[in-house]
Amino acid sequence: MKVTLRTDVLTxxxxxxxxxxxxxxxxxxxxINLMSSPGAGKTTLLEETVKALAGKYRVAVIEGDLATEKDADRIRALGAQAVQINTHGGCHLDARMVAATLGEFDLDEIDILFIENVGNLVCPSGYDLGQNHKVAVLSVPEGNDKIPKYPTMFMRTELVLLNKIDLLPYLDxxxxxxxxxxxxxxPISGLLPLSASTKVGMDEWFTWIDQAYQTCIQS
Ligand SMILES: Nc1nc2c(ncn2[C@@H]2O[C@H](COP(=O)(O)OP(=O)(O)O)[C@@H](O)[C@H]2O)c(=O)[nH]1
Ligand SMILES: [Mg+2]
Known part of the structure; x- marks a missing residue:
């Protein structure tokens, strides 16, 4: 019975x-569906990305959190449109939650939509949101064991951003x-070391976005 219910939910x-x-x-x-554990730096990366892409792409963001508009407010402060989804306890976004926000966007006027998923290394990985790409963020303070311990997250990504490399000299x-x-x-996922704080490596991330955008508009 439980299995049937789960199948229905996923269908x-x-x-x-x-x-x-x-x-x-x-x-x-x-x-782009951005996933990580809480605090890995998703919103900081998005803030730097919104700033860097301004004038080149029209960028909007969906923010997923259990509660508050804090992350959406951080993006709005930069002048980009952000819609906050509060899951009220739910550990991931699902496609219906995203669909419910689409009326708030004029997609014809948006080039790139980032979805910051709820901070969690388990639940978000199982849910297709209709995105072009799943990108995971792992950060140096989380430690080396997270990729093997949370394989369902990392086996489904096309890119892993290894954030906070400015802390490498201080951590094991x-x-x-x-x-x-x-x-x-x-074997197909790239790993891109960078720091949203110092901006080291961020240019490679922007190049990856450029290539993904070209592929998107040509398809
Ligand atoms: N040292 C360092 N701290 C960072 C970096 N990126 C983000 N942080 C910090 O990590 C904390 C969590 O960042 P946030 O973007 O809110 O993470 P989120 O929960 O994944 O959205 C904040 O204190 C950020 O300032 C980085 O590259 N280096
Ligand atoms: Mg955040």
Whole structure:
């Protein structure tokens, strides 16, 4: 019985994800679903990304959190449109929650929509939101064991941003080991070390976005 219910939930999610994907495809909107544990630096990365892409792309953000508009307010402070979803206890966004926000956006006027998922290394990975790309953020203080311990998150991503590399001199984290662990469970995902604070590595992230956008509008 429990298995049937879960199947229904995912089927409904997948229908909503297809609806979202259709809207995004028709309007040629690049959509990136950003996932990580709480505090890895998703919003900080998005703040720096919104600032860097201003004038080049029209960027909007969906923020997912259990409560508050804090992250949406951080994005709005930069002049970009942000819609906050509060899950009221839910540990991930689902495609229906995203679909319910789409009326608030004019997708024809948006080039790139970032979705900051709820901070959690488990639940968000199982839910298709209709995005073009799933990107995970792992941060240096979380330690080297997280990729092997949370494989469902890292086996489904196309890119892992290794954030807070400015802290490498102070913490016991080996970037080569992270690269090997990721390769073992997901040979197609890249690993990009960067720091949203010092901006080291951020240009490669922006280049990745450029390429993803070109692929999106040509498809
Ligand atoms: N040292 C360092 N701290 C960072 C970096 N990126 C984010 N932080 C800090 O990490 C904390 C959590 O960041 P936030 O963006 O809110 O994480 P989120 O919960 O994943 O959205 C904040 O105190 C940020 O200032 C970084 O590259 N280096
Ligand atoms: Mg955040």
């Amino acid at each position: 409904n999610n997948n229908k909503a994800a297809e609806f979202n994907r259709q809207q995004f495809t028709e309007t040629k909107t690049l959509v 984290f080996d970037v080569d080991v992270a690269r090997e662990d990721l390769l073992a469970i997901n």
